[in-house]
Amino acid sequence: MVVIGGGNAALVSAMSAHDQGAKVLVLERADRTFRGGNSRHTRNIRCVHQSADAYNTGAYPFEELWRDLCGVGTGPSDEHLAELTVRESETAPEWMTAHGALWQPPLAGTLHLGMTNRFFLGGGKALMNAYYRQLARRGVPVAYETTVERLCFEGDRCSSVLVRNGGQTHRIRARAVVCASGGFEANLDWLGRYWGDAARNYHIRGPRFNDGLVLQQLLDNGAAVAGEERGFHSVAVDARSPKFDGGIATRIDSIPFGVVLNRDAERFYDEGEDIWPKRYAIWGRNLAGQPDQIGYSFWDSKVQGRFLPPMYGVHRADTIGKVAAAMGLNPAAAEDTITGFNRAVPPDAAQRFDPTTLDGVATRDLLPVKSNWAQPLDTPPYYGIAMRPGITFTYMGVKVSSRARVQLQDDREFVNVFAAGEIMSGNVLSSGYLAGFGMTIGTVWGRIAGREAARYAL
Ligand SMILES: Cc1cc2nc3c(=O)[nH]c(=O)nc-3n(C[C@H](O)[C@H](O)[C@H](O)COP(=O)(O)OP(=O)(O)OC[C@H]3O[C@@H](n4cnc5c(N)ncnc54)[C@H](O)[C@@H]3O)c2cc1C
Missing domain, CATH: 3.50.50.60 (FAD/NAD(P)-binding domain)
Structure with missing residues (x-):
């Protein structure tokens, strides 16, 4: 046989x-x-x-x-x-x-x-x-x-x-x-x-x-x-990863710790919807639904080191605008969106932040909401990485x-x-x-x- x-x-x-x-x-x-x-x-x-x-x-x-x-x-x-x-x-x-x-x-x-x-x-x-x-x-x-x-x-x-x-x-x-x-x-x-x-x-x-x-x-x-x-498993991968066979090391895990923008520098999905093991596999599809199938993860130095580091390194600068520009995003638009996001974070967010559980620290009056781990991006240096849908299997x-x-x-x-x-x-x-x-x-x-x-x- x-x-x-x-x-x-x-x-x-x-x-x-x-x-x-x-x-x-x-x-x-x-x-x-x-x-x-x-x-x-x-x-x-x-x-x-x-x-x-x-x-x-x-x-x-x-x-x-x-x-x-x-x-x-x-x-x-x-x-x-x-x-x-x-x-x-x-x-x-x-x-x-x-x-x-x-x-x-x-x-x-x-x-x-x-x-x-x-x-x-x-x-x-x-x-x-x-x-x-x-x-x-x-x-x-x-x-x-x-x-x-x-x-x-x-x-x-x-x-x-x-x-x-x-x-x-x-x-x-x-x-x-x-x-x-x-x-x-x-x-x-x-x-x-x-x-x-x-x-x-x-x-x-x-x-x-x-x-x-x-x-x-x-x-x-x-x-x-x-x-x-249309059923497939997919995750967010580093946009610089090879077209085929990048394997496990190209996955991006920063998403719940910051903010994700699309090509037009707009947020489009709740980055803190659930604990990461339950949510990492929807981000490939989320990105697939965005213009040009690309997204940009931003975070600040408060959370740097809390997740597996991206294998090709990250963009790092002392302002959000510079990080955005380095990735080809409109710097003013990215600054604007993240300033708006920061304003929607509750004042006691830092005290209540708990990355090990659904901490319920959610943005207010913001669409889409970030329903857990909402922290302002206010502490330089700032970091960013461009992401693409990474298809695992159909x-x-x-x-x-x-x-x-x-x-x-x-x-x-x-x-x-x-x-x-x-x-x-x-x-x-x-x-x-x-x-x-x-x-x-x-x-x-x-x-x-x-x-x-x-x-x-x-
Ligand atoms: C980066 C990554 C990480 C993953 N991590 C996990 C994990 O930790 N745990 C988990 O459960 N799943 C994980 N998966 C999913 C898992 O890899 C698959 O579910 C599983 O490997 C499928 O096994 P398979 O034997 O069906 O397919 P495969 O392992 O893909 O094998 C298919 C084989 O068929 C061969 N082939 C294809 N076409 C032909 C042809 N025409 N003639 C001859 N040979 C052919 C290929 O060369 C290959 O050897 C991961 C997937 C990826 C990509």
Whole structure:
């Protein structure tokens, strides 16, 4: 059987199928250095656990994870499959450990996720390397720089895949196929269908390989769609970050500590709406909705050092106007907006400021309100950074059964085609996202897809 992809969902599928005794070939588009897809950028996974241990600071029972999942966006898209994902997450860490994963206790700068999420020692890259080592030890071959371009069907069965490698096309016959090739976030033309020209200004946090080629093949051959076409996870990233593959280090975390202006030097959204772990993932979308898809975060020296520092450095000056000018913003307009903001901050704001909780220190008579941590920007030096939407991954994918079989539009299913990870995350996520749940989806569904594909192939 073949597994398409070389990230978390693919490697978990390959190991899971091999555990069942199947003969597996992994087809990874990237080269050996850049193998591992989005998964190599990750840091943690969110799983149900009944008690604290060396890697989680407290219990996180099913009900709590389920409540958290239902609380994001419009809730799970398919309750049955989402519930299955949450339930199966409980055994994921043990399985991962048995397949080479190493863990670390949560450190500072981990978005306060120590109770709910488990952190990979050395991050996602180390986890992927450990999984690749496992495959090598088991004698499972990985074909790098191998792009699956076509799935060939005979009725409801995929009989072979056409791959491109070294400038040549080869046909690979397979008894079963697991599609774990990620979303279509790196395909700006595809994003442009739903977002228009704005998509040109998006940065893609992961590799350029996740362009949805395999997903498109499945849809063209009658697979049913799961998830919203405009659904994606996105954050604010440094506008100077690379167009692709900037990874985790380009994320900007200054937003709740200051004020965000758009291209016209106007505020447009409540920077203090909720605690940062619950809100960081709406800022990509907020920026996507602004003119030219750009925003500017300003703060002052009172809060400098309270968040992870931007990796390319910041603009710093003794007036707001100079910081604005350095970023190409109208200095007088930026000064005006921030003066207005400062006037709306309550006089006792400094005494009540508490960045560790929703402190309720809100602006008055200002639209949009800043509902927590409203502090005047009055203490030089002032700081600023330009931000763009950074797309993490898309949600729209193919519909699957509880056995990870890809469903057809007419309620039948492909008999030997399975899917795991981002390519089917739309079965679980609708519009919102829960930090660490992308790896949960890949691990839970990779295990199921690998097992079921092996059952069919053997
Ligand atoms: C910066 C960043 C940080 C993140 N942090 C976290 C985190 O801490 N926790 C978390 O849960 N989630 C996190 N995520 C989300 C997470 O990365 C994804 O949910 C998860 O990695 C998806 O796994 P996957 O295997 O489905 O896709 P991927 O890991 O993206 O793998 C897709 C694979 O398919 C290959 N491929 C694509 N097209 C083809 C083709 N045509 N032929 C052959 N191969 C192909 C790619 O090369 C790649 O190897 C983060 C994402 C990013 C970008």
